[in-house]
Amino acid sequence: MSTETAQPNQTAQSAAQTQPARHSKPLALRDVTVTDAFWHAEQELVRTAVIPFQWNALNDNVPGAAPSYCMHNFKAAAAQNARKSTEGKKFVPPAYTYRGFESKPADPKHPDPDKFYGFVFQDTDFSKWIEAVGYSLTQHPDAELEATADKAIDIVCAAQLDNGYLDTYYILNGMDRAFHNLRWHHELYCLGHLIEGAIAYYEGTGKDKLLKAAERFADYVGEVFGPKPDQCKGYPGHEIAEMALARLADLTGEKKYLDLAKFFIDERGTEPNYFVYEGERDKRDGYSDTNWSFDCEYTQADKPVREQKEAVGHAVRAGYLYSGMAAVAKLTDDDSLVAACENLWRNIVDKKLYITGGIGGTVNGEAFSYDYDLPNDAAYSESCAAISLAFFARRMLEIAPKAEYADVMEQALYNTTLAGMALDGKSFFYVNPLEVNPYACHKDDRLRHVKPVRQKWFGCACCPPNIARIVESVQEYAYTVSDDTSTLFTHLYMGGEARATLGGASVTLSVTANLPWRGDGSATVRLGDGTDSATFTLAFRLPGWAGSADAAAAAISASGEKAGGRVSRDVRDGYVYLTGEWHDGDTVSFDFPMPVRMMAANPMVREDAGKVAFVRGPITFCAEEKDNGANLHLLHADVAAILNDPTSVKVVPFAFHAGATGIDADGQGEVDDVTRDMVRLEVPAWREPVPAGMDAESPAFAPLYAEYAPAKREPATATLIPYFAWANRGENEMTVFLHD
Amino acid sequence: MSTETAQPNQTAQSAAQTQPARHSKPLALRDVTVTDAFWHAEQELVRTAVIPFQWNALNDNVPGAAPSYCMHNFKAAAAQNARKSTEGKKFVPPAYTYRGFESKPADPKHPDPDKFYGFVFQDTDFSKWIEAVGYSLTQHPDAELEATADKAIDIVCAAQLDNGYLDTYYILNGMDRAFHNLRWHHELYCLGHLIEGAIAYYEGTGKDKLLKAAERFADYVGEVFGPKPDQCKGYPGHEIAEMALARLADLTGEKKYLDLAKFFIDERGTEPNYFVYEGERDKRDGYSDTNWSFDCEYTQADKPVREQKEAVGHAVRAGYLYSGMAAVAKLTDDDSLVAACENLWRNIVDKKLYITGGIGGTVNGEAFSYDYDLPNDAAYSESCAAISLAFFARRMLEIAPKAEYADVMEQALYNTTLAGMALDGKSFFYVNPLEVNPYACHKDDRLRHVKPVRQKWFGCACCPPNIARIVESVQEYAYTVSDDTSTLFTHLYMGGEARATLGGASVTLSVTANLPWRGDGSATVRLGDGTDSATFTLAFRLPGWAGSADAAAAAISASGEKAGGRVSRDVRDGYVYLTGEWHDGDTVSFDFPMPVRMMAANPMVREDAGKVAFVRGPITFCAEEKDNGANLHLLHADVAAILNDPTSVKVVPFAFHAGATGIDADGQGEVDDVTRDMVRLEVPAWREPVPAGMDAESPAFAPLYAEYAPAKREPATATLIPYFAWANRGENEMTVFLHD
Structure with missing residues (x-):
């Protein structure tokens, strides 16, 4: 913001001349x-x-x-x-x-x-x-x-x-x-x-x-x-x-x-x-x-924002503050404020982020917990907090296009944000746990904040x-345009149209995409006003889930690159920049690899020791009791088999049928019968049998403690569905992380 | 209690004639x-x-x-x-x-x-x-x-x-x-x-x-x-x-x-x-x-006691009630009340007992949690609750001598009860967790009740x-005598003397024992008043930790058995009954096996999935940071090596040096320099390395999530000390259960 008399909608453009071109x-x-x-x-x-x-x-x-x-x-x-x-x-x-x-x-x-x-x-x-x-x-x-x-x-x-x-x-x-x-x-x-x-x-x-x-x-x-x-x-x-x-x-x-x-x-x-x-x-x-007992840390007021290195306090408040800081930092070109945002971003992403894109590990203050404390069953992970993280991420992208920002934004949007709403749009989660045992939710005051539906x-x-x-x-x-109007960034791949003025030309990018289920698609360039060609840059994010930047970059190509090299490429910070003379009708094709990734948390996350989670593209998956039976803690991913043959995990497109009635007297948890096309994973697994006599009446009753013996392994297949779709078929167990 | 006019101290004896002889x-x-x-x-x-x-x-x-x-x-x-x-x-x-x-x-x-x-x-x-x-x-x-x-x-x-x-x-x-x-x-x-x-x-x-x-x-x-x-x-x-x-x-x-x-x-x-x-x-x-919001379950008043099948509410209140029920049941010969006590006992021992003899899984109401909910780090396990369990167990023993009652009583006494007091007798635990990360205790409101010292x-x-x-x-x-004075029961093995009138004779049992570190010892019979011989029963408990009742019974012998069969034996309910003509100077020798036992919890205990604990005799062991370094969650028992060769776990007698100063400004956690002879275990183990760059400044910083790879195994030895002795050397991490 370089002038007090700028006209509406022209502020950024006029300011851009004195700001780094990466602002968008x-x-x-x-x-x-x-x-x-x-x-x-x-x-x-x-x-x-x-x-x-x-x-x-x-x-x-x-x-x-x-x-x-x-x-x-x-x-x-x-x-x-x-x-x-x-x-x-x-x-x-x-x-x-x-x-x-x-x-x-x-x-x-x-x-x-x-x-x-x-x-x-x-x-x-x-x-x-x-x-x-x-x-x-x-x-x-x-x-x-x-x-x-x-x-x-x-x-x-x-x-x-x-x-x-x-x-x-x-x-x-x-x-x-x-x-x-x-x-x-x-x-x-x-x-x-x-x-x-x-x-x-x-x-x-x-x-x-x-x-x-x-x-x-x-x-x-x-x-x-x-x-x-x-x-x-x-x-x-x-x-x-x-x-x-x-x-x-x-x-x-x-x-x-x-x-x-x-x-x-x-x-x-x-x-x-x-x-x-x-x-x-x-x-x-x-x-x-x-x-009287107001805690300044709860509302991020315990120290000046530029001295804050750790994301603390109420997670939604924090996410909104950081978003505001990033917005102001960009508009005022304030390096110290950008640095503060970067510190807080690093702390969240490196130490306080759920694999579902959620933030806020503790119900106390609906807040960030301490570093690496990411409980699954007692998570807070408020829907609004994930949304605030998306706000923050987009504003960081506006400061500097780095794929990590878009990766986290995408993770927050596709997983915790969408999990907040039932597939019929009629009921909502405030809290988004990564592991739910409904029995415990009903019985345990410590889980009072966690609703199983x-x-x-x-x-x-x-x-x-x-x-x-x-x-x-x-x-x-999905899109930002650089302040100098030279570059249109595609951060998220969504089918539809984006219109922008680039290098003086009126450009429409017509995109087909198949996210989050497939990594392929294309973008067609349409130039307006009878223009045949124009010079500008189309920058496309190389998603973190597609592998290394080189691998992902190899999966995207512009017709203009082949056609006499009218368009050339540059890869930096997880984006491929395609620059040159674009012709009406030019296309950019992409087919990003979308492997199933078996993820483990940093060993400092005590909660996730000995566990794995499955991710594919932007989607984090979870196991539900409906597909896998009860006692999900006894269902183990067969990690050795999967490492030995990654293709043993099957990716299965299917029609997901939501629908639940009669969950409780208040009608909570009811979901209409709706169908959505999705992808599920079928994962090699084994199951530890449920001990005999769990009703205490059985003569074969299993003692509370016994000498250790390796668990009996019953071969099984774990069926995983997208996290955002869980709890759409009634109350049941769910877990994102499986024991290894 | 059969008479309203019984004389002091004679009630039980006079009542005994109409009661089963097993009352003591x-x-x-x-x-x-x-x-x-x-x-x-x-x-x-x-x-x-x-x-x-x-x-x-x-x-x-x-x-x-x-x-x-x-x-x-x-x-x-x-x-x-x-x-x-x-x-x-x-x-x-x-x-x-x-x-x-x-x-x-x-x-x-x-x-x-x-x-x-x-x-x-x-x-x-x-x-x-x-x-x-x-x-x-x-x-x-x-x-x-x-x-x-x-x-x-x-x-x-x-x-x-x-x-x-x-x-x-x-x-x-x-x-x-x-x-x-x-x-x-x-x-x-x-x-x-x-x-x-x-x-x-x-x-x-x-x-x-x-x-x-x-x-x-x-x-x-x-x-x-x-x-x-x-x-x-x-x-x-x-x-x-x-x-x-x-x-x-x-x-x-x-x-x-x-x-x-x-x-x-x-x-x-x-x-x-x-x-x-x-x-x-x-x-x-x-x-x-x-x-106004009083919860009748909190104080075991939600239903008549004879209809209570599950131990609920405030654990100390519950333990005291059950003890009172058992005492009244015995004195009034009330079978329905005995049955209620047995139901509650089974529920505790089968579903709600920590391996340290503690009870009370939740801070909310200082109470029993639901079946199989036994959190380690958030445990309540109040010292008083373990004591109330010992009260209950002894009264159940008085109703009917079964080794299980004495096993649990011994477990509660030697572990959680003693853990409640520092080795200098000057500081105390109210709450007895099975896993402590002091950093978390200080940071996490959910663990406010858990003190690391x-x-x-x-x-x-x-x-x-x-x-x-x-x-x-x-x-x-340690001892009870049957109401018909025919039998002296030895429930716990403690060096010292016990005097009783048995079958009309004045008997002194002079016992040497080396519990909890060794299973050997002897009991010598002294008959008073110049009596040379008398007929009665000495019943000795066969500890559950010594293996099967047959194996334990084989480890105990009376001189009178060899000497012409003056004394004969009967084994029932985990006790060996030695009955016959005892002579002054007769001895009973015992040498119970005391193997190290690597224990796993019932698979329904979600908290302990993939973990093992080590027990020897009545003592439950734990790992402390002082002996094993920080990040105990990365220290794994090498279960395969231990199963392969159980003798690979070393039992090491040693002098434990307590002592800690300067823990905090209030002097909490200070312990005098005292020395106690104990036994420690050296357990084959491996350690998962701490990820590089945990201070976020390191260029080798480990990401929060990464594709799974089997953990690198650094060979290690886990040193375990008796649970009751933990936190006597200053604030540090502790865990009873190790990952397998």
């Missing part, structure tokens, strides 16, 4: 389509199942689910504003119906129309929904949905105070304590989500009413917080405003938003510690809306809408 | 001595270190430790009694000094002399101490200790109300709520410990002042609780009164105490559930000294005095 930014969502079977199915699920469900949820219209009160709160705040206004007008919320549901709560105990209900961050239920709606409308116009959204926006905007403040918790409960409990209350988190939602809706529809409201709120926050002596030196207790403000700056060209994001980041964890100050002040003043909705409904918004915008993760 | 009872403590090196050392530790320390603790005289307030509370209650008495006299507590410590609290902030302080069960600090003192005086007269104890008893008795009630919490806080919170407040627990302590002191000194006070309290409780319509139908929230009352009945011959114990047991868990009733009543009446004292000081009382009375676990 995602293509606008409207410039990319995803049409391949895999992601199209996921997006349709979100569009047809999740978005309507969410709307009902935030209108308290889901029978059996705790009411959100989100729209109620906005209406109450709008009504209060109207009463207080000089005109004294009454606020009449616009009536909306959408897919048969009315806007009036179904709850017969109608809440007090003037009161706030729910969590302090309840406003974000709307922001997350409107974000997903915005993305969806980009790809799939829907007049009814847009009309409903417009009415919701009218209500939300009517709730905003004249000064721009917009958080219904304080608007309804009294503004005297606004911004006084940054540690636990989520006003700045609400700001961040509002910005993200407003931008998405603006990009999806061109309508800027909500965007203007978000800007006004941001402007007000920019008055309250900042470096001037009379400004508050606080920062978000739950991060997200940082990345949202950076995005707003990038969209509007307004440097003030970037300055505010940078202020929040630079101020965080410095001495005197703001959160410590705030806690002591509130304790002194006798305020009870605080938690997906739940319909959550009181703290962060994960479902987070999944909705990332799935609906997954195209943004 | 322990020899009185004064009739047994323990002189062997192993137990003598433990008892001397308790006598010289623990008992004086405890006295200081309950007088708030331990610098740095939270005050107990135990004696303070008794003095305050005594003073209040004196003021309220018709005479209006003032209570002047007798001054006592003991080993240089004065009775006045060292705390400069002297507490209010009229107020109660501490936990509701604080009185039991005294009762547990006086119990250990009583046992100690039996074996080792100590005038200064006895004089101090007498003065303490004077204070305690002066605190008793005229009606017999004796719990200073309610005496000082108001009697209106006495017996109104049985779930959480420990009045009946205080009664139980008071009885146990009073009996011990009576047996040790012949003085009955405290015993009479305990009887008066029991009499009062017997008026309040019972089957009559106007009596309370409650029972102890924390069990122990049941076993204590049974013991009091046995000592005094008073059937009323047995009736009360039986009432508590029979009433427990019946409908309408008393604890549920109490909670609802208190909620209705608005009392706040309750916990013993602690000096606890606010809730149950374990140290429990260890003291069982160690000082360990002789009671």
Whole structure:
């Protein structure tokens, strides 16, 4: 960001001239389509199942689910504003119906129309929904949905105070304590989500009413917080405003938003510690809306961000902070901040990442555990945390295209993110364990956070809408264009089209791909405006799962390379750069190897000692009881046989049938009968027999301890399915790692 | 118990005529001595270190430790009694000094002399101490200790109300709520410990002042609780009164105490559930000294005891209840209660017992976890719970002599019980994990209960005095005599003397033994009163660790068997019964095999899959970092080599040097330089190398996940020490189970 007067959407380009050419930014969502079977199915699920469900949820219209009160709160705040206004007008919320549901709560105990209900961050239920709606409308116009959204926006905007403040918790409960409990209350988190939602809706529809409201709120926050002596030196207790403000700056060209994001980041964890100050002040003043034992590490405020070498605390907060740091580092060209991001990235990827792309080893604080502590059954691995890791990874890619970032992003997207949602889009995991024994989950208080089946909705409904918004915008993760417009990067291979202006030419890349099941596909170059040829670079990621960069590079070729060497190649940081004169109709073909990989964790991961997991392409596999019987801990991968003949592991395309009913009285874990094409693995294995007499009545009862004898090996085949598809056939055991 | 008018100490004998001859009872403590090196050392530790320390603790005289307030509370209650008495006299507590410590609290902030302080069960600090003192005086007269104890008893008795009630919490806080919170407040627990302590002191000194006070309290409780319509139908929230009352009945011959114990047991868990009733009543009446979410399973009150098949809830409570059930079952000849005890015993031993003799797999409720859930690092395995298991086992032995009971009792005593105390007797474990990584204990909230070094004292000081009382009375676990006086059972082999009247003759068994390090020894028969011969049975346990009953029986022989067959043998239930005409000077020699046994857990114990533990005789071994280096999870037992040649495991007698300083600023974990003769094992092993670059700075940094390759095996020897001796050389890693 080199100028204060840059025009909207031109910031990055103008700044690029003074920045390294490796900086890039995602293509606008409207410039990319995803049409391949895999992601199209996921997006349709979100569009047809999740978005309507969410709307009902935030209108308290889901029978059996705790009411959100989100729209109620906005209406109450709008009504209060109207009463207080000089005109004294009454606020009449616009009536909306959408897919048969009315806007009036179904709850017969109608809440007090003037009161706030729910969590302090309840406003974000709307922001997350409107974000997903915005993305969806980009790809799939829907007049009814847009009309409903417009009415919701009218209500939300009517709730905003004249000064721009917009958080219904304080608007309804009294503004005297606004911004006084940054540690636990989520006003700045609400700001961040509002910005993200407003931008998405603006990009999806061109309508800027909500965007203007978000800007006004941001402007007000920019008055309250900042470096001037009379400004508050606080920062978000739950991060997200940082990345949202950076995005707003990038969209509007307004440097003030970037300055505010940078202020929040630079101020965080410095001495005197703001959160410590705030806690002591509130304790002194006798305020009870605080938690005395607040731990600064929990919210990454224990030290200045540039001194943070280890990813700690609440994993979602951390992922959002790191994403914000990366976004600001890129836009401000701040090497020290880039270095901090790189340190934190290394710590996560080298010591704190599940093989499912999840992060957050402990339920205590929903947090990162210590280095190499990655419990399988007690994992937290929140869906939102994996999503935040994808956010972080994409922003690291925008700073510097390195395949590792895309590898981890892809791992997080295809595994834990998608595992968060049932195959019918109607139930969700908050926690994503790598090993589940339902009996233990029911019996063991230490596993209270682990649900063996997906739940319909959550009181703290962060994960479902987070999944909705990332799935609906997954195209943004596939491509970036360099700030100098010389290069189009393909980070993820998705069938569809990407449009960009490269070297002055209007270019459409038309891609076919078969991920995650096959590594082959092609990209065809179309030049617009009757142009026959143009000079630019197409850079393609060489996936880590395809083997060495050389091997993967050998699997991709451009027609222009053969045709007289119009196009030449360069391989660096896991990308092949194809540069030269491209002709309309040129193709790039790829056929990346996609071997089954039998993986072991670093020996310092005590939890995984003597165990292996199976990965193929971006997909991590798991064994379910449905396919393999109970007592999965007695099912061993026959590692010797597999090492001896890697082809002994069979890769079997098949139609996966989801469906489960009657899991429990509340209908949790129910999944519709849907079918998805997938690949399963059939792995040479052996089974240790279940001891006789496990019901204690049998005369052949096996003692609790006996002299060791090598286990009897019953030959077996382990059937592994993609991790994201587990728990779609009812409650059962599951494990990612098998004993060797 | 067949008569209401039986004389003291004759109850069992008179009842025996109508009971199966297999019933037996322990020899009185004064009739047994323990002189062997192993137990003598433990008892001397308790006598010289623990008992004086405890006295200081309950007088708030331990610098740095939270005050107990135990004696303070008794003095305050005594003073209040004196003021309220018709005479209006003032209570002047007798001054006592003991080993240089004065009775006045060292705390400069002297507490209010009229107020109660501490936990509701604080009185039991005294009762547990006086119990250990009583046992100690039996074996080792100590005038200064006895004089101090007498003065303490004077204070305690002066605190008793005229009606017999004796719990200073309610005496000082108001009697209106006495017996109104049985779930959480420990009045009946205080009664139980008071009885146990009073009996011990009576047996040790012949003085009955405290015993009479305990009887008066029991009499009062017997008026309040019972089957009559106007009596309370409650029972102890924390069990122990049941076993204590049974013991009091046995000592005094008073059937009323047995009736009360039986009432508590029979009433427990019946409908309408008393604890549920109490909670609802208190909620209705608005009392706040309750916990609404009380879980009846936590205190074994979820169903009638005869319907309980699974050991559940707080493990110490459970062990005490089961002990009380067994004691009452024997004295009342109640087959249905015996069957209930057998069911619970089977569940514990078959599904819920650590290989260290510990019980209680989960910190949540300090409780039994579900079947086969025996986590090593997160174990609770409270010292007190292992002790309660020994209590239970001995009472099962009294019902029917079966070697399994003695095997488990021995396992609990030699391993978890002794592990609870440092080798200098000055610090203690409450929790006894089977695997410790100190780094994880410090970092991981989920392991907050696990301390990597013993602690000096606890606010809730149950374990140290429990260890003291069982160690000082360990002789009671070695021998029982059948109710028909025909048979003397030797359950544990300890060097020393046991005196009993058998078949009318006065018999002294003089035993030499070398447990736990060697299986050999002998017992010499001495007949008293100039008798040359007498006819009776000496029954010796055939330890499970010595192999099959036949093999073990072959390792024991009586001189009388050779000498014309005066003595014949019968082997049943793991005991060899040697019956016939014994002559003065006859000997029984034994030399039980004591092989090293490489043990594996039942495959249903998921935690121990692919692991082995080493056991020899009654001792369970463990590997410590001090001997084996860090990262014990990378140290594998070479199971193939050991199976191939069992003698490859070396048994090495050695002098173990304890000693640790400077563990932390509070002096926790410090151990004096003491030396104990032990045996260690040297086990063929291999080590998986620690990956390069674990500090993340190294260029050879190992990735978090990599394609599986068989581990590189560095030949190694694993050095294993007895589990009870771990953590005596400072903070370090420890594991009982090694990977195979």
